Amino acid sequence: EAQVTQNPRYLITVTGKKLTVTCSQNMNHEYMSWYRQDPGLGLRQIYYSMNVEVTDKGDVPEGYKVSRKEKRNFPLILESPSPNQTSLYFCASSARASGGETQYFGPGTRLLVL
């Protein structure tokens, strides 16, 4: 089954404790992206990757890192989480790096930073 998976689905952590949210897709997609969703703010793009070893900042990259060593995986790293990073995070992928491609979203990761 074609899908985007994220782990963990729920996470409670404390300020400053490094964490990684994994994202994997099995559709051989070139383009992958991370979004955060907050009430009243919609979906905001954090980082995106147009292909392996090619990443770039989205609209709200501060406090986040990403890597794209393999085509299927695109982990999101929070080196020193802070309470303002409490949010619902979605990973998404599309076949190619084009605004005309359908984006397939993962199930989401709900993060609470205390």
Place this chain on the structure above:
Amino acid sequence: GQQVMQIPQYQHVQEGEDFTTYCNSSTTLSNIQWYKQRPGGHPVFLIQLVKSGEVKKQKRLTFQFGEAKKNSSLHITATQTTDVGTYFCAGGGGSNYKLTFGKGTLLTVNP
């Protein structure tokens, strides 16, 4: 940068009433996509519009793309409780190939 405004933010209707959400872009778009997110779920692709003035239908849903390719609408006829969720538009055409999402319209339906 490119901005996509979506209104209304919330809409509550009685079952059977119609519903419309609107998107407006600050720049001309190459395409616009619509997504639906059920409560507790993730955004799911509904449709893409590419041509100026394009109209597409999916059962009770009608999608339009403006002549100037700067606005779009989603209209639901005779809403049902299964239509509940947040509807997002997303515009393509930015310099970095990304989609710019509107903030979404949360639709609730009273049975």
